[in-house]
Amino acid sequence: MAFEPPSRLVRALGETAPAGDDWLARLPEAAERAVARRELTVERVQVPGGRSSLVLLVRRADGTPAVLKLAPSRARPGGERAALAHWGGLGAVQLLPEEDAEDGVLLLERLRPEVSVRSLPEAKALLEAAGTLRRLWVEPPAGHAFETVTERTGRQAVAMRAGAGLFPETAPLVDAALTAREELLTAPPDHRLLHGTFRQSKVLGGERVPWLAVGPDPVVGESAFDLARLVRDRVEDLIAVPSGAATTRRRIKRLAESLEVDQDRLRGWTLFRAVESGVRALRVDRPKDAELLLEYAGWL
Numbered sequence: 001m002a003f004e005p006p007s008r009l010v011r012a013l014g015e016t017a018p019a020g021d022d023w024l025a026r027l028p029e030a031a032e033r034a035v036a037r038r039e040l041t042v043e044r045v046q047v048p049g050g051r052s053s054l055v056l057l058v059r060r061a062d063g064t065p066a067v068l069k070l071a072p073s074r075a076r077p078g079g080e081r082a083a084l085a086h087w088g089g090l091g092a093v094q095l096l097p098e099e100d101a102e103d104g105v106l107l108l109e110r111l112r113p114e115v116s117v118r119s120l121p122e123a124k125a126l127l128e129a130a131g132t133l134r135r136l137w138v139e140p141p142a143g144h145a146f147e148t149v150t151e152r153t154g155r156q157a158v159a160m161r162a163g164a165g166l167f168p169e170t171a172p173l174v175d176a177a178l179t180a181r182e183e184l185l186t187a188p189p190d191h192r193l194l195h196g197t198f199r200q201s202k203v204l205g206g207e208r209v210p211w212l213a214v215g216p217d218p219v220v221g222e223s224a225f226d227l228a229r230l231v232r233d234r235v236e237d238l239i240a241v242p243s244g245a246a247t248t249r250r251r252i253k254r255l256a257e258s259l260e261v262d263q264d265r266l267r268g269w270t271l272f273r274a275v276e277s278g279v280r281a282l283r284v285d286r287p288k289d290a291e292l293l294l295e296y297a298g299w300l
Contacts, residue, residue, distance in 0.1 A: 003031035003045060005054050012051035015284040016074065023072040027054060031070055034105050038098075040068060046113055050215060053077070057110065065110035066096060076217060077104045079146060083193060083218035084108075091135030092195075092213045093206075111212055115205035122234065125200050126251070129230055130258055132203050132211050133195065140193040140220045149188075149221025152196075153181055156276045163279035170279055173297050177275035180268040184222075189262065194219050194226040200233045224261045228269035231255060235274075235296050245299040271300040 005027055013024060031054060035042055039061045046055035046067075053071035060066055071077040084095040084106075094109040117125045117132075140146060157178055164174040195202070196217035206212040219225070231252055238244035252270065256263040278293030 003028045003042075003054065003056070006045065006047045006049045008048040008051060009054060013072065018074075021072075027070065030104075031056065031068075034068060034070060034102065037102075038068070038107065040066070042068075053215075055113075057113070067093075067108040067110050069106040069108060071104055071106075073104060076147075077106060079218050080216055081106060082141075082144070082146070083195075083216050086141050086193060087136060087138070089208070089212075091132055092216065093204075094208075108214075109206075109208075111207075111214065112205035116201050117203040117211060118200035118233075122237075126230070126233075126255065127258075128211050129198075129200050129203050129233075130227075130255060132213050133198055133226060133230065134259055136195050136198075136213060136216075137190075137192040137223050137226070140191075144193075144220065146193065146218050146220045149194075149219055149225050150185055152219050153185075153225075153272065153276075157181060159283075160276055160279050163283055167279070167282050170275070170282070170294065173275045173294060174279065177272045177297070181272050184224075184265060184268050184272075188222040189265070190222050191220065192223055192226075194221060194223070196226065197229060198226055199229055222265070223259065224256075224265040225269045225273075227255055227259060227261055227266055228273045231266065231270045232274055232293075232296060235292055239292050239295055244296075248296070248299055267300055271297055274300065 005024060010024060035056070035058065040058040043057045043059065046057055049055050052075040053069050056068040058066050058068050081095065081101070084092055093111055096107040096109060098107055117129045120128065160174050160178065164171040195213055196219040197215065198213065202215050203211050203213055231248070238247055241247070252267055253263055255261070256266045274293050274297040278290045278297060281287070281290035281293060
């Protein structure tokens with residue numbers, strides 16, 4: 001079977017690929033080897049799939065449904081493996097045991113990829129997503145090698161400053177976001193293992209429990225950082241209505257109260273993450289996405 005990567009994956013990785021990177025070119029052969037090594041039967045490639053990995057719906061030799069996921073090193077699959085192992089299936093997809101795990105290849109329990117929390121009405125979606133996120137906020141393992149919020153946002157801050165130089169119109173928002181970051185890093189109230197890229201589409205229907213998170217890019221830091229990405233979910237819908245700014249403020253208040261997170265800290269991290277995403281969208285020539293994100297950030 002030919003394992004052609006979905007166009008969404010090709011486009012997304014193409015935006016971030018370093019010079020000389022040939023992971024996509026090697027992917028079909030790597031997928032063939034991973035499938036044969038595990039004696040899997042492939043049902044289909046998951047389309048449209050994600051933006052950082054190839055996802056194959058497979059069956060194991062005993063007929064058990066599973067998912068095989070292949071990701072390049074820059075997507076930090078080692079961190080995903082470590083986080084899933086630490087969560088042990090509580091709130092997140094279960095990492096299936098293998099005798100000899102490969103770098104960049106994950107064997108996971110099969111969820112229902114066609115059913116995500118995002119398919120629910122907005123209020124219900126936020127409730128279910130927040131409940132799932134709460135279960136993931138646990139103490140990180142001793143001696144962990146996960147990136148911290150300070151480290152990750154430090155890298156992002158450098159790129160944001162460079163972006164403000166290329167796109168001067170973003171400079172006021174970038175300055176506000178970087179100021180917020182400096183203040184937030186002074187005295188974080190908690191220190192948890194976080195999903196890192198949590199949003200409604202990252203919560204899929206499961207058999208063991210109704211909803212489970214997938215696709216973490218784990219990071220260790222305060223809970224408000226994780227929740228901030230969920231705050232701006234369905235940003236295109238918020239921008240499209242006159243009440244978008246008021247709805248955003250209510251959403252911040254509601255989510256902060258329901259998950260016992262400081263409201264001002266949540267607003268600050270929401271600002272930082274929205275501006276960072278907006279400037280990054282400009283750098284990779286996605287002006288429509290950038291416009292939405294930066295307008296949204298201006299409400300904060």
